[in-house]
Amino acid sequence: MRVVFVQHGNYAEAYRRMCAGEAETYRDQFRSVSLVAGLAAAGPVVTVALGDAHHDAQLAPNLRSVGLPRADIDRAGSLLDDLAPDRLVCRTPHTRLLAAAAARGIATLPCFADMMRPPSPLGLWRHWRLRNALRARTVPCVANHSLNASRSLVEAGLVSAGHVVPWDWSRLVPNPDPKPGMPDPQNPTILFAGKMTVEKGLGDVLAAMSVLAGQGLNARLTVAGGGDVRPWQAEAARLGLAERVDFLGLVPNTEIRHRMRAYDIVVVPSRHDYPEGLPNTIYEGLASRSVLMLSDHPAFRGRVEPGRHCLMFRAGNPAALGAEIRKLCAAPELYAHLSRQAPEALNSLYVGLAWGDLVTYFLDDPANLTGWVERHSLCALGLSG
Incomplete structure (x- = not known):
């Protein structure tokens, strides 16, 4: 099984820093990097960084990183033809890429962290294309980070609540000690x-x-x-x-x-x-x-x-x-x-699946034969409105 992740952000650089023992720049960054790298034990994994400079690096056996500059983003169809994925995890609402994946029958998990809005008059065509791509038979659900962003997919008319699965990062433990006030309120x-x-x-x-x-x-x-x-x-x-x-x-x-x-x-x-x-x-x-x-x-x-x-x-x-x-x-x-x-x-x-669990569900069952989407959708969680 060949898996392709499409995202913003340079996976190769994050992987290098993780392997070098350097610190992550945002919470759960290396947790995400490790999950993707671990999938390479079962087959080829490619990460594509949109908006990055050109690069093509073999990071480890079966683990490859590709950088695609913004000027080349519109060649989404030929990119998919070159990489030939069996599974696609698209971590950005890139309409052209999602439409190209749907046209090629590629099992796709759209996994966003974006508020979606109803279209402006000038954006109706793009909105219609995105809506069709997100409702393709090869898309078991659309995932979005947190509650309001997940609901926005429904409010924007892109998908139904039963087709939306919220996700989140790992839980943080709060500092045990509350703060009594500011030491110097005149100089906050x-x-x-x-x-x-x-x-x-x-x-x-x-x-x-x-x-x-x-x-x-x-x-x-x-x-x-x-x-x-x-x-x-x-x-x-x-x-x-x-x-x-x-x-x-x-x-x-x-x-x-x-x-x-x-x-x-x-x-x-x-x-x-x-x-x-x-x-x-x-x-x-x-x-x-x-x-x-x-x-x-x-x-x-x-x-x-x-x-x-x-x-x-x-x-x-x-x-x-x-x-x-x-x-x-x-x-x-x-x-x-x-x-x-x-x-x-x-x-x-905290609402919804942990990101790693979401990806695992999709890779194991992209057709939703086990009903994992229904069990974790906005409707199942009672959060559809």
Whole structure:
């Protein structure tokens, strides 16, 4: 059996770092890498990294990594013809690739971590093609990370609730000790962990800090994540924040989690147009027992309760973010309450199959002869609406 995984992110580089004993850059990264590598004992396994530079590397017997640049992504059909998979795990909603797999009768597991939205008038054709590909007879189900993203597949009219299987990463153990408050409420410390992009909301955090500075509240921000740091350094300098913003770049996940515990606030300011499911930062922030500050992104709403588990603000609104930070700094009892409730919030987030179990079910039974889809669908879990 030949298995192909299609994803964003360079599997070859992650595999090299794992074998070299280096640290993973996000939680469960090496768990995922190990699962894929372990499948090579039973037959050929190929990972395809979309958007990466060209590479073609034999990592181990039966384990190959291919990089396909964005300019070549449209040759999905010829890629599948070259690799000839018996099973395809597609970890991104790539319409052309999924349609090509359906046309070739390849057993396919679409496995996403994306909020899906009803189509705009200009996107009707792509939406129709994606819908048809996801409903192909070779697709036993469509998996998505966490509850809101899973429901969004139904709300967007792509598949029915009985055809959707939620998945999640492994469970985190929360820090046993709640935090009583901030050591210095006039100088709160904030951690942002994620891509340095406008859509991820980094600019909104900087703008909120500028507003707070004008009100006598001197927040300090640490940014950990990938991207071009230069425009963000320039923006921090323009706002007079250069001395209060530290840019770390990509750092090991263990360091991120240690810093979350040490900082007062973990902020996740994603704008609505950022198509994520439920980021690891939310799980890890709750596990740290520091206070979680979230935007009202559709993937987050209803998963944690504002005022009980977190504080929430209007996405893309720096003034609203600044107001929530100011409220927290003025209320040590609120900080202590949110920290105490964090384990309850964390445990409520886990929905569906573990990612490794999901992949195993599919590889062993791509036709769903054992009924594994029905047992783990939104309908079976009572979560269809």
